[in-house]
Amino acid sequence: MSITEFSLIEKYFYRLKAQRKDVALGIGDDCALLKVPEGQLMAITVDTLVENTHFLPSTSPEDLAWKAISVNLSDLAAMGAEPAWLSLALTLPTADESWLEAFSNSFFECADYYDIQLVGGDTTSGPLAVTIQAMGFTPPAAALKRSGTKPGDLICVTGNLGDAGLGLAISLNKHTCLTSKHEETLKARFNRPTPRVAEGIALRNLASSAIDLSDGLAGDLMHILEASEVGAAIELDSLPLSEALLAECDHQQAIQYALASGDDYELCFTLAEENLEKLENAFKSTSSKFTQIGRIVGGTELIYTSKGKQVELILSGYEHFHEL
Amino acid sequence: MSITEFSLIEKYFYRLKAQRKDVALGIGDDCALLKVPEGQLMAITVDTLVENTHFLPSTSPEDLAWKAISVNLSDLAAMGAEPAWLSLALTLPTADESWLEAFSNSFFECADYYDIQLVGGDTTSGPLAVTIQAMGFTPPAAALKRSGTKPGDLICVTGNLGDAGLGLAISLNKHTCLTSKHEETLKARFNRPTPRVAEGIALRNLASSAIDLSDGLAGDLMHILEASEVGAAIELDSLPLSEALLAECDHQQAIQYALASGDDYELCFTLAEENLEKLENAFKSTSSKFTQIGRIVGGTELIYTSKGKQVELILSGYEHFHEL
Numbered sequence: 001m002s003i004t005e006f007s008l009i010e011k012y013f014y015r016l017k018a019q020r021k022d023v024a025l026g027i028g029d030d031c032a033l034l035k036v037p038e039g040q041l042m043a044i045t046v047d048t049l050v051e052n053t054h055f056l057p058s059t060s061p062e063d064l065a066w067k068a069i070s071v072n073l074s075d076l077a078a079m080g081a082e083p084a085w086l087s088l089a090l091t092l093p094t095a096d097e098s099w100l101e102a103f104s105n106s107f108f109e110c111a112d113y114y115d116i117q118l119v120g121g122d123t124t125s126g127p128l129a130v131t132i133q134a135m136g137f138t139p140p141a142a143a144l145k146r147s148g149t150k151p152g153d154l155i156c157v158t159g160n161l162g163d164a165g166l167g168l169a170i171s172l173n174k175h176t177c178l179t180s181k182h183e184e185t186l187k188a189r190f191n192r193p194t195p196r197v198a199e200g201i202a203l204r205n206l207a208s209s210a211i212d213l214s215d216g217l218a219g220d221l222m223h224i225l226e227a228s229e230v231g232a233a234i235e236l237d238s239l240p241l242s243e244a245l246l247a248e249c250d251h252q253q254a255i256q257y258a259l260a261s262g263d264d265y266e267l268c269f270t271l272a273e274e275n276l277e278k279l280e281n282a283f284k285s286t287s288s289k290f291t292q293i294g295r296i297v298g299g300t301e302l303i304y305t306s307k308g309k310q311v312e313l314i315l316s317g318y319e320h321f322h323e324l
Numbered sequence: 325m326s327i328t329e330f331s332l333i334e335k336y337f338y339r340l341k342a343q344r345k346d347v348a349l350g351i352g353d354d355c356a357l358l359k360v361p362e363g364q365l366m367a368i369t370v371d372t373l374v375e376n377t378h379f380l381p382s383t384s385p386e387d388l389a390w391k392a393i394s395v396n397l398s399d400l401a402a403m404g405a406e407p408a409w410l411s412l413a414l415t416l417p418t419a420d421e422s423w424l425e426a427f428s429n430s431f432f433e434c435a436d437y438y439d440i441q442l443v444g445g446d447t448t449s450g451p452l453a454v455t456i457q458a459m460g461f462t463p464p465a466a467a468l469k470r471s472g473t474k475p476g477d478l479i480c481v482t483g484n485l486g487d488a489g490l491g492l493a494i495s496l497n498k499h500t501c502l503t504s505k506h507e508e509t510l511k512a513r514f515n516r517p518t519p520r521v522a523e524g525i526a527l528r529n530l531a532s533s534a535i536d537l538s539d540g541l542a543g544d545l546m547h548i549l550e551a552s553e554v555g556a557a558i559e560l561d562s563l564p565l566s567e568a569l570l571a572e573c574d575h576q577q578a579i580q581y582a583l584a585s586g587d588d589y590e591l592c593f594t595l596a597e598e599n600l601e602k603l604e605n606a607f608k609s610t611s612s613k614f615t616q617i618g619r620i621v622g623g624t625e626l627i628y629t630s631k632g633k634q635v636e637l638i639l640s641g642y643e644h645f646h647e648l
Binding site: 024025028029030031032033034035036038041042043044045046047048049050051052053054075076078079081085087088089091119120121122124125126127129131133135136138140143145146210211212227 | 372
């Protein structure tokens, strides 16, 4: 590298704005010192994005920074936690300053948008990868776990499903869009997912379980079923599908994207039917809708129905694009 | 990968022993939920080790796991923090199960030794790299910062300096040892540094500043000088050098290793002279000695003395071995 690790961090990642009151000591010492509000638990999560595994070499530094933060905030959202702090471990093949400037500008734009502060960093030389740890707070009783749902609970999701999967297919030149408007919309859903932070907080004390959709509904919902020791029936006709997805695919393809492709970063959650009205009220202050897509049932299986009748589906797996 | 991310994490990184009481929810949900003790600040740090940058392809998985934890605990030690939790982001080219078993066994052996719990993890496919974030606690007033030292303060270090630098030279076949005993000792100092956790806690309320030595005394001490806006005089004849280092090098070479090679992970700290006796008492319960190696002075320069007279030194830089 032409400039040292220390000067890299100093030049691009020391920014004094967005100095939160709960940061006693920020970047620039051996550790940061942070104050968790009394009576709250700290929620933490860590995710790595590796070039050629989670993002394409053509991904812009702006999109990469935004997505790396968003996928971590999505995990906090799935716990009902309020985001507060981030640490960043950035591995770069070369100290390309124009890349770093674009990456760091987008990083802080996203962090400022969510009022979160970068409190730790490490830059290293090596193949391009971004590891972020996000930290936030939740009252102990309000945390949304994967366990806790019971037969009879409704299964719901935020937003629309499948857009990011088609956005990836477009980026890989496996799908050609009918309109450039669809192309931009769908690629943005893959490159800049929206973490459902306000929605996660709205679910506190209402949802009986929650998870975020990183690997696709079919796979991620199984984690809830396993943790809660229940089964589920998903009504395929209820899946929320965007206009863009439906315009670009036939219905069967759209269902495949909605169930088996990842990177949507919507929340999937369950709730007792008597909480539905409260949830509708709580969601009035969020930017996303929610849609009921099925019910928790007994047993341990995930089944699909269409117009009330069980149907068989063969889903292709999704383990990010290096395996597609 | 032949087995999925989820099964990898489950098989090698879910271990229920060392369940700390301050972990409300461990690995296996979207986030972990942690309880910071009331009245304490949380100290956090993050460090990445990348193959061919921070460790050699020949490094054993056992040594890699141990070192990845140790370099992070060393940062906590430099703040005087008590370690509590770790998150691990592991990027692997292939899901080599014998490698994973060896890595995870050593990882938990080290974590158990320091009574710290793994609370978050992500395994991804890509070039080998390990990112660990370590978290711990410190009373607000006791934290050891880089700022705060004043002219007249003593400069001290724990342990011996330079061993790890020679250990790396041996691993790179740039030095052939006189005895296999020296070779093992010096390589172990590079591969398995000892984080000075108890020593950092002993320094609470006594040291006026502290840092850990990852890049070499000459460079790391500059961070204290810059943060505290002071200068320093280091007495070369006082540098603590191991028997092994002195047996394998001439004195000039040993001084170069002690000042300009990294990876020792000893603590460098300053204290007012009137605290010296208290410090000697506090160090009776630790495994490491400490040695006074100089004094803080006015100005902003780092100078070297030998038998009380200023000497000029030309030091080669150290930015981990990809730059040597």
